[in-house]
Structure formats: structure tokens, C-alpha cells
Amino acid sequence: MSPKVPRPKAVSGFTIERRSSCGKIYTTVTLSPGTAVPMEIFVRFGKAGGCGSAMADGIARLVSYGLRSGLEATDAVKALSGIGCHLGSNTCLNCVAESIRLVLVHLDTGRDLNDLIEEAALAEANAVSAREFN
Numbered sequence: 001m002s003p004k005v006p007r008p009k010a011v012s013g014f015t016i017e018r019r020s021s022c023g024k025i026y027t028t029v030t031l032s033p034g035t036a037v038p039m040e041i042f043v044r045f046g047k048a049g050g051c052g053s054a055m056a057d058g059i060a061r062l063v064s065y066g067l068r069s070g071l072e073a074t075d076a077v078k079a080l081s082g083i084g085c086h087l088g089s090n091t092c093l094n095c096v097a098e099s100i101r102l103v104l105v106h107l108d109t110g111r112d113l114n115d116l117i118e119e120a121a122l123a124e125a126n127a128v129s130a131r132e133f134n
Contacts, residue, residue, distance in 0.1 A: 004065060012030070013031055014028070014113060016103070016113070019121075022045065024047075027096050027100070031107075038100065039064070039068055040067055041100065042064075045092070056096070059080075076100060080094070080097035102120060
């Protein structure tokens with residue numbers, strides 16, 4: 001892995017609100033100036049504190065360190081996707097992975113990020129309904 005790139009004083013980014021089994025999750029993906037590739041993430045729960053919030057903060061720091069050291073954002077998405085817990089598959093880590101993926105789709109295609117978020121929420125709701133029906 002490459003040495004960690006220093007963080008500029010100001011960066012642009014996107015904050016995405018998602019609902020998970022843990023409640024609301026806010027994921028901020030910041031972009032590296034000039035290249036517009038993800039360089040760090042911040043994760044906050046809708047409710048302050050708790051072990052889950054502390055774990056999410058630690059994971060965000062590790063992913064950010066990786067992104068600033070050459071980790072591909074798609075690899076971060078793969079690493080965080082599919083992690084389940086006793087609350088089911090719609091976990092906070094899956095929401096973080098999905099938020100990063102949505103930002104990547106937005107950057108790659110130019111599609112409106114709010115439309116992508118709504119489509120993802122609808123797809124998740126349909127998947128839950130299908131599981132409950134069966």
C-alpha cells in the first residue's frame with residue numbers, strides 16, 4: 001500500500017442518510033480534490049453513543065486510512081458488504097457499504113444521488129417484502 005496522502009484542509013463530499021436495523025445511519029464520503037475519488041468516510045448513528053457507534057467510527061477510520069493509502073473504494077464496498085448480525089441483513093455496515101457504492105455510481109454515471117438513494121431504498125423494501133411473503 002502507498003503512504004497515506006495528507007488530508008487537505010477543505011474537501012467536498014456527500015452525506016447519505018440510510019435506515020438500518022440499528023436506526024438511521026449517516027455516512028459522509030469525502031472526495032480527493034482534483035481526482036474526485038473517495039478519500040475518507042465518516043459514519044454517525046442517528047442516536048449518539050453506544051458500542052455500535054464506536055465500532056462504526058473505528059471502521060470508518062480504518063477505511064479512510066486505506067482510501068488515503070491506495071485502497072480502491074470498490075474493495076472497501078466488497079469488504080463491508082454482506083456482514084450480518086442478530087438484527088438481520090440490513091445492518092449498519094451494509095448501509096455504509098451501500099452508501100459508498102451509491103456515491104461511486106453517482107461519480108461514474110453522473111446520475112442524481114437522491115434518485116439512486118430512493119431506488120436503493122425501494123429495492124431493499126421490495127426484498128424485505130419478498131422475504132416476509134415466502
